[in-house]
Amino acid sequence: MYTIPVITYHAIGEAASPLFTPPARFEATLAHLAAAGYRTVSLERVLGWLRAGAGFPAKTVVLAFDDGYQSVYGEAWPRLAAYGFTATVFLVTGFCGRDNRWPGQPAHAPRLPLLSWAEANKLANAGWELGAHTCTHPPLPLVDAARVEQEVMKSQAAIQARTGQAAAVFAYPYGARNAAVEAIVARHCAGAVSTDMGLVTAAGRPYRLARIDAYYWRPETIAAVGSAGFRGYLRLRDTLRKLRRCVYTDWQWSGSPSRPASGPAA
Numbered sequence: 001m002y003t004i005p006v007i008t009y010h011a012i013g014e015a016a017s018p019l020f021t022p023p024a025r026f027e028a029t030l031a032h033l034a035a036a037g038y039r040t041v042s043l044e045r046v047l048g049w050l051r052a053g054a055g056f057p058a059k060t061v062v063l064a065f066d067d068g069y070q071s072v073y074g075e076a077w078p079r080l081a082a083y084g085f086t087a088t089v090f091l092v093t094g095f096c097g098r099d100n101r102w103p104g105q106p107a108h109a110p111r112l113p114l115l116s117w118a119e120a121n122k123l124a125n126a127g128w129e130l131g132a133h134t135c136t137h138p139p140l141p142l143v144d145a146a147r148v149e150q151e152v153m154k155s156q157a158a159i160q161a162r163t164g165q166a167a168a169v170f171a172y173p174y175g176a177r178n179a180a181v182e183a184i185v186a187r188h189c190a191g192a193v194s195t196d197m198g199l200v201t202a203a204g205r206p207y208r209l210a211r212i213d214a215y216y217w218r219p220e221t222i223a224a225v226g227s228a229g230f231r232g233y234l235r236l237r238d239t240l241r242k243l244r245r246c247v248y249t250d251w252q253w254s255g256s257p258s259r260p261a262s263g264p265a266a
């Protein structure tokens with residue numbers, strides 16, 4: 001039974017921040033995917049296969065970009081286009097055309113420009129999938145249900161109004177979710193991605209799709225993706241990340257300087 005890796009990126013660039021993937025490493029990942037015969041698909045497509053229950057096709061991958069940084073347009077898009085690849089970008093709709101200084105952003109996080117609506121439209125017209133990532137990027141389990149619903153619905157509506165895409169998929173800010181948040185998202189979206197480390201399998205849950213942060217992805221990883229050893233590696237990384245979040249309880253949400261200097265963003 002085939003599985004699908006969903007690789008999560010943020011920005012592409014050389015800066016020494018876990019938000020960034022260096023262009024050369026990104027390029028090498030694409031080259032390895034292409035050489036191995038992989039094709040990119042949308043998450044909506046993956047959700048369709050998941051619900052049909054007939055398994056996934058071989059050599060399928062999803063590339064996802066959280067937050068909609070402008071380097072997705074300038075650095076990622078041309079490289080993907082050269083291979084005939086497309087990707088999914090999750091937009092924080094209240095901040096499109098601005099930067100990532102949404103409430104709760106740690107002061108030490110780099111200030112980065114975000115895609116404008118014109119750029120998001122160009123990506124959509126090139127076959128990219130646009131997903132909703134709320135309007136203001138709050139940790140959803142910490143806000144009330146009415147606000148959760150507004151964040152989901154308004155971000156979807158903005159994408160629909162500005163680009164014509166339905167924004168069927170959702171990404172939880174910081175990967176933070178609970179049963180109540182999931183239930184609200186399920187009323188409005190076809191599926192949602194988490195920050196749980198893993199591959200999407202036939203047993204995957206549509207509102208908890210596992211992903212692999214680019215921080216843990218090496219260009220040559222694709223050769224090992226179906227192996228038991230790689231699945232064990234992902235389980236280990238997932239456990240370690242969850243343990244670290246227990247230790248650094250507030251680093252994700254409050255902007256506390258206790259956030260580790262390195263490690264993946266969310």
Ligand SMILES: [Zn+2]
Pocket residue numbers: 066067133137173174266
């Ligand atoms: Zn985010």
